[in-house]
Amino acid sequence: MHRIEVDAEISLLEENRKFAGENREFLAKHGVVAFNLMGATGSGKTLLIERTADSLGDRLKIGAILGDVAGDDDYRRVTKHGVKAKMVNTGKECHLDAHLIHHAIEEFGDVDLLFMENVGNLVCPVDFDLGEDYRIVIVSVTEGDDVVRKHPEIFRLADAIIINKVSLAEAVGSDVETMVRDARRLNAKAPVIKMDLKTGEGFEEWLEWLMDTYERARKLKG
């Protein structure tokens, strides 16, 4: 029985890889730079897209494929900020996969920058390559200051790490520096951005990383 489950998982990941490769080719062909945005429910993923669109919307065309188990709340939110969006409901799955993205991606050949907002948790999305260029993990201090070390893999493989709602740290008894140190132990190449989307703290640092990374990725796509 166990053997059968293992085989099924391998073929699932192989199938995923095939679609991820096709997604990546599509994005390269159209010069689109894509970010897999991961984080728990309530960590600030959607608000980050909204604020980013408010800041960059007149320079770049921004798209978002929004993954959720059910509902279209996020779709209604981001479209108000000029984001071209599509909702993808995963049904029972706790992560986006490359096949779901494959169905949606064709409509996004005209954007510059595409967010793939993953389903809200720090576990399931780790193994599924979506065809993105870069991976962003956002986490809120309200999740507890041990949340980073409890989810090592997703932080290890991130290209940028955002610690959000830092102004609430004292109120919820979380030590931000513990979270930063844990992130640094797992990953030395990703910037660890202390942010508060409500107060604006850290937002300029985020935009600087995003634009710098966007330019670098565009150059690679030729």
Add this chain to the structure above:
Amino acid sequence: MHRIEVDAEISLLEENRKFAGENREFLAKHGVVAFNLMGATGSGKTLLIERTADSLGDRLKIGAILGDVAGDDDYRRVTKHGVKAKMVNTGKECHLDAHLIHHAIEEFGDVDLLFMENVGNLVCPVDFDLGEDYRIVIVSVTEGDDVVRKHPEIFRLADAIIINKVSLAEAVGSDVETMVRDARRLNAKAPVIKMDLKTGEGFEEWLEWLMDTYERARKLKG
């Protein structure tokens, strides 16, 4: 029985993570930027270190921890090029791990740039975080032009991909563009550098990426 094996693997990776975290803290404290250099035997890992030391040795102090199952051949090679080096024999293991690096790393607090040359293969090193900043994969056209897609995970997680010995491609019947395309399908953020360490092709592009990445990492270490 299977359950016991799985548990043993998890605790092995947890143990590895602890040492990787300590290695990363040591490197941050001393401002050392580290590269996990992976590739099959004969792909050109050691020669890449030698040539890089020849080019950058007067600007940067370069170190190398050299992993091999047995022997000290690589040690004798790189020290001739001014590289501060230490050999690590893994015995029966087909990869470096963070604990082996932990034993060696203390001597490298005074270098600027540290290569961790992994054991020669494209499979075992994937799962073992060494505490490095960045991961480089080098592959030779003589390994066959299907070598990239046969080892998706290591290419997916690389920060730079080098395809070496391109001047031999025709002689060995490998199509370099197939290798580039396969790499691009797995990874859009890593530069894919077509190189020939004997003729010098692609070497400037490599140095440019390395110095750019080194500067970025130094800034993150503060």
